[in-house]
Amino acid sequence: MTAMDGSSQSQGRTTEGNGAEQAIAVQVRGLVKSFGSGETTVTVLKGIDLDVYFGELLLLVGESGGGKTTLLSAIAGILDIDAGELDVLGASLTNMSPGTRTRFRGQTMGFIYQQFNLLPALTAAENVAIPLLIQGTRKKEAISRGRLMLERVGLGDRTEFLPRNLSGGQQQRVAIARALVNEPQLLVCDEPTAALDGPNGQKIMELIRDVGRAPDRCVIVVTHDSRIFQFGDRMAELTDGRIVGIHPIQREATA
Amino acid sequence: MNYVALRMLFGDRAKYLMLLCGLTFAVMLIVQQGSIFWGLMIWSQSSISNLNVPIWVTDPGIAQVDEVKPIADTTVDRVRSIPGVEWAVPLYKGLLRARLANGEYHQITLTGLDAATLIGRPAEVLEGRFEDLRQPDAVALDQWAVERMGGPTVITVGTVFELNDKLARVVAIAKTQKTFTNIPVVYTTYERALRYVPRERRTLSYVLAKAKDSAPVDEVIQRIRDHTGLGAFTADAFGWKTIGWVLKNTGIGINFGTTILLGFVVGMAIAGQTFYLFTVENLRQFGALKAMGASTATLARMILLQAFTVGVTGYGVGIGLATVFGLLTAQEGQLPFLETWPLLLLVFVALLMICTLSALISIIKLARLEPAIVFR
Numbered sequence: 001m002t003a004m005d006g007s008s009q010s011q012g013r014t015t016e017g018n019g020a021e022q023a024i025a026v027q028v029r030g031l032v033k034s035f036g037s038g039e040t041t042v043t044v045l046k047g048i049d050l051d052v053y054f055g056e057l058l059l060l061v062g063e064s065g066g067g068k069t070t071l072l073s074a075i076a077g078i079l080d081i082d083a084g085e086l087d088v089l090g091a092s093l094t095n096m097s098p099g100t101r102t103r104f105r106g107q108t109m110g111f112i113y114q115q116f117n118l119l120p121a122l123t124a125a126e127n128v129a130i131p132l133l134i135q136g137t138r139k140k141e142a143i144s145r146g147r148l149m150l151e152r153v154g155l156g157d158r159t160e161f162l163p164r165n166l167s168g169g170q171q172q173r174v175a176i177a178r179a180l181v182n183e184p185q186l187l188v189c190d191e192p193t194a195a196l197d198g199p200n201g202q203k204i205m206e207l208i209r210d211v212g213r214a215p216d217r218c219v220i221v222v223t224h225d226s227r228i229f230q231f232g233d234r235m236a237e238l239t240d241g242r243i244v245g246i247h248p249i250q251r252e253a254t255a
Numbered sequence: 256m257n258y259v260a261l262r263m264l265f266g267d268r269a270k271y272l273m274l275l276c277g278l279t280f281a282v283m284l285i286v287q288q289g290s291i292f293w294g295l296m297i298w299s300q301s302s303i304s305n306l307n308v309p310i311w312v313t314d315p316g317i318a319q320v321d322e323v324k325p326i327a328d329t330t331v332d333r334v335r336s337i338p339g340v341e342w343a344v345p346l347y348k349g350l351l352r353a354r355l356a357n358g359e360y361h362q363i364t365l366t367g368l369d370a371a372t373l374i375g376r377p378a379e380v381l382e383g384r385f386e387d388l389r390q391p392d393a394v395a396l397d398q399w400a401v402e403r404m405g406g407p408t409v410i411t412v413g414t415v416f417e418l419n420d421k422l423a424r425v426v427a428i429a430k431t432q433k434t435f436t437n438i439p440v441v442y443t444t445y446e447r448a449l450r451y452v453p454r455e456r457r458t459l460s461y462v463l464a465k466a467k468d469s470a471p472v473d474e475v476i477q478r479i480r481d482h483t484g485l486g487a488f489t490a491d492a493f494g495w496k497t498i499g500w501v502l503k504n505t506g507i508g509i510n511f512g513t514t515i516l517l518g519f520v521v522g523m524a525i526a527g528q529t530f531y532l533f534t535v536e537n538l539r540q541f542g543a544l545k546a547m548g549a550s551t552a553t554l555a556r557m558i559l560l561q562a563f564t565v566g567v568t569g570y571g572v573g574i575g576l577a578t579v580f581g582l583l584t585a586q587e588g589q590l591p592f593l594e595t596w597p598l599l600l601l602v603f604v605a606l607l608m609i610c611t612l613s614a615l616i617s618i619i620k621l622a623r624l625e626p627a628i629v630f631r
Contacts (some may be wrong), residue, residue: 078626103548106548112546117540117542122262130544131547131548134546134547
């Protein structure tokens with residue numbers, strides 16, 4: 001099923017109602033993904049069509065088990081799909097070898113997880129430096145850039161702290177810094193506020209919106225948390241493996 | 256990413272210490288048992304090495320040095336006549352009982368050396384003069400004889416005891432390598448040894464010989480065999496033959512082999528299980544690294560680095576502890592303990608195997624890991 005927000009689309013470009021063109025960052029067509037085999041096969045994504053544009057923050061919402069996280073994983077290239085086409089940042093993930101996809105992911109994407117997934121033995125600055133270290137940046141330079149990124153997310157005074165000595169909100173800020181340190185074009189966030197209380201969740205979303213959204217970048221956020229809907233530009237709703245609606249979020253509702 | 260791997264390893268201190276303890280225990284057990292085993296093997300052939308002669312001529316059916324099969328007395332002259340032989344001397348070796356002045360009996364190994372040359376004499380003399388063996392009734396003892404026969408208050412230079420009702424007077428005490436059976440060794444001249452022992456038709460135990468410098472030892476040995484029909488060996492070959500006999504005919508090899516295998520298995524079990532737990536507990540972190548662009552090869556390198564780091568550390572600590580054990584318990588040759596570089600190399604290879612296998616279990620787990628785990 002295809003669900004568009006009313007824009008006309010062609011070859012990576014779409015024309016909005018006001019005539020301005022927006023480049024497509026992620027294009028999903030006919031995406032199908034199943035788990036299990038035989039009688040226990042469960043089809044989680046049943047032909048998803050979706051476009052995500054540069055400069056926008058898209059919220060993926062819907063009931064539990066609706067396929068949000070599976071769709072996010074597929075877009076991030078960390079889950080093989082059964083059928084369909086998946087173009088991310090101008091490259092076809094469908095045709096990429098696993099190794100190329102891993103490199104592509106490391107160079108172009110940033111990840112923010114519900115459980116932060118910081119390495120407990122590493123300081124905040126070292127955790128932030130990981131994507132750079134993976135790309136082969138020298139340790140000294142990577143950690144130095146990690147410190148700068150931590151300053152950018154307001155944790156300049158916590159660079160040498162271990163994750164266990166940081167609050168949940170601070171840990172998620174570290175995770176955001178880590179996701180951004182590589183200057184990714186696609187920021188993938190899975191329930192980034194689920195482990196945080198209300199005020200902290202708001203702050204984190206403000207940060208993601210401020211630092212994550214840029215003309216050459218787009219952000220996809222999977223969430224259940226209705227309190228953060230105001231931070232998105234559009235909201236795609238998944239139910240039973242299908243997108244049942246994509247709605248622009250009203251500007252006046254935005255914080 | 257090596258830095259990250261090491262920080263992850265050292266960061267989980269409890270697991271790191273458990274891994275280290277497991278590998279240290281394995282190394283210590285293998286090195287300690289291996290060193291004792293090798294020490295015992297060296298002891299089993301010290302009747303050969305203590306005499307320090309290059310060629311042994313024996314009965315053709317000889318199995319090991321302590322199982323003497325006497326040969327014809329004429330053999331000495333026959334060996335001397337073989338081209339390439341520089342010298343050949345007789346050796347008597349046999350068991351006898353010594354009766355001390357206090358009435359105690361002790362079984363001894365009587366060793367009769369060529370009186371003119373004393374070839375086969377121990378290199379180091381602790382007390383007295385070995386040359387005094389040429390005096391009437393003179394015998395020399397090894398230091399283990401002193402220990403076994405009552406200590407220095409009972410046996411010292413000048414002490415008199417009886418061998419087969421004949422007088423024996425101690426003129427020297429020599430330092431030797433302990434033997435496997437630790438039976439006291441009494442040295443005397445060949446001719447006197449024959450007087451001590453009951454008369455037998457054949458009394459010559461071995462012929463000790465040396466090849467001329469210009470003659471290849473192997474060729475001379477072959478000539479001795481061809482000309483005499485007897486057995487002839489280099490000291491090394493005879494030593495290995497004896498070690499082989501001990502391994503084949505006693506349970507020592509199996510006993511020590513089992514313990515060493517146990518050390519290997521226990522080490523691998525502890526290391527493998529702990530390493531696997533370490534990986535499983537960090538699965539989300541590894542998944543996150545994979546999601547962030549770390550390839551399976553990178554993660555495998557990280558795991559191998561962690562395994563080998565803790566392995567090499569455990570190797571060092573384990574060898575250190577085994578060496579301290581050896582120094583404390585094997586002082587002055589009381590316990591067979593011989594730590595040799597081939598053993599250490601072998602243990603290192605075994606340790607690398609343990610580390611590699613332990614790491615492989617984790618690497619297989621990581622290779623199958625879908626980075627999507629981080630979103631679950």
